[in-house]
Amino acid sequence: MSPIAARRHDAVVVGAGPNGLVAAVLLAEAGWRVVVREAADEPGGGLRTEGLTVSGFRHDVCSSVHPLALASPALRGLLDQVTWCQPEFALAHPLEGGRAALLERSLDATCARMGPDGRRWRALMAPSLRGAGGLVDSILSPRSLPRASPRALAEFAAVGGLPATVLARLFRGDEARALFGGCAAHSVLDLRAPVSGGVGLLLALLGHHVGWPVARGGSSSITDELVTRLHAAGGVLECGRRVSDLAQLPAARAVLLDLTPRQVVAVVGDRLPAAYARKLSRYRYGAGVFKLDWALDGPVPWANADVARAGTVHLGGSFTEIAAAEHIVARG
Incomplete structure (x- = not known):
């Protein structure tokens, strides 16, 4: 045989x-x-x-929390029987003094909470959000199978290739800077490193595009x-x-x-x-991620009540504090 x-x-x-x-x-x-x-x-x-x-x-x-599960072209149609739960706010980032930055599905609603930084957040997000479906598909697909226009990909790459510390300078207030920094920290990179800004941009974009859902069960x-x-x-x-x-x-x-x-x-x-x-x-593995599970006897008494309405809460402090912490980790 x-x-x-x-x-x-x-x-x-x-x-x-x-x-x-x-x-x-x-x-x-x-x-x-x-x-x-x-x-x-x-x-x-x-x-x-x-x-x-x-x-x-x-x-x-x-x-x-699985925004990429909803956005991934590979998973499209494979998880139709999974029930996705969308929180009222995709993300909350508490700050001192009872303040909190909030990421909503609605770009307009998110910008309205940011004061003068709202127009800057819109300028950063809106170009990619307009063609988000094709853009995200291209980012998550083999390079030989682009789904977005070459111009859209080039524009995203030009911004997304920058360090998060550079993109954060677009904002004046602590709230927008912290919100972006928390997203960028998911790169587990030094926020001064190239592409760290792109991770923050992509995750914030996904918050507006598909949300940051959890799977029921x-x-x-x-x-x-x-x-x-x-x-x-x-x-x-x-x-x-x-x-x-x-x-x-x-x-x-x-x-x-x-x-x-x-x-x-x-x-x-x-x-x-x-x-x-x-x-x-010789592959060099990245920094580790520590996870702590809590069994709570009641809701967390956040100083800002809106934080309790978010599915994800970033407890990283200000952008400066996040960047300093990630820099220390990157140095070993």
């Missing part, structure tokens, strides 16, 4: 995190025979919801929907199956590794081109 005839699978995916699951679903729904192998006992990676504190409380293991509901679709398309999910070498995998047309760079080197070994293996081995 030929090797091709012996194949029972068209694709083997190693790792059932969100990226691996999405790839598996897309291939399975395109008619490929797909098997997914996951070392953990449950799929999802960090996209899980568990009882991490006291009885009756469930917490997302990693992220809870927790992030595990996203994983559950992807697994359901995989099974419905004939795909197979095998948990508790750690892969340490490609030789452990069944024959397939394609192997997809949803792994870290160094894990790829360990699994693939000398099958990788030497130069590429060296590049992966």
Whole structure:
């Protein structure tokens, strides 16, 4: 029997995190025979919801807020059965003296709260927001598949390539600067670094474009929907199956590794081109992110009541304080 005839699978995916699951679903729904192998006992990676504190409380293991899940062209149509909850305010950023910066879906409403900085916020957001669908699709798609006009991409790149510290100078007041700085800090970069401003711009833009939603039932509901679709398309999910070498995998047309760079080197070994293996081995991981889960006995008594109406709260202080903290982390 030929090797091709012996194949029972068209694709083997190693790792059932969100990226691996999405790839598996897309291939399975395109008619490929797909098997997914996951070392953990449950799929999802960090996209899980568990009882991490006291009885009756469930917490997302990693992220809870998913603007990119709504905006991603790869996920479009895959999560139709997930119920998305949109808070009244996408984001709140409390400041001293009972003040708070607020990001709303409405650009007009957000700008109206900013005083003189409102027109500056509008000038920064409005050009990209007008063609946000195609622009976001282009940013989140392979570079060979642009969805926005070359002019729109060039304009976003010209602004988004700047450090957050440069873009923050557009604003005069603490509120707008802090709101932008909190978004930019999601880059986990020194805010003086190029592109850090682009991350802040993109996340603020998404707040206006699709919101910053949470999934009803927790992030595990996203994983559950992807697994359901995989099974419905004939795909197979095998948990508790750690892969340490490609030789452990069944024959397939394609192997997809949803792994870290160094894990790829360990699994693939000398099958990788030497130069590429060296590049992966030298990959420098970014700063870590610390997460603390609380089981609260009541609402947080925010000094500004509007903060309680937001789905995400950034407790980073002023832009200057955020930038200083990120600079210290970047220095090690």
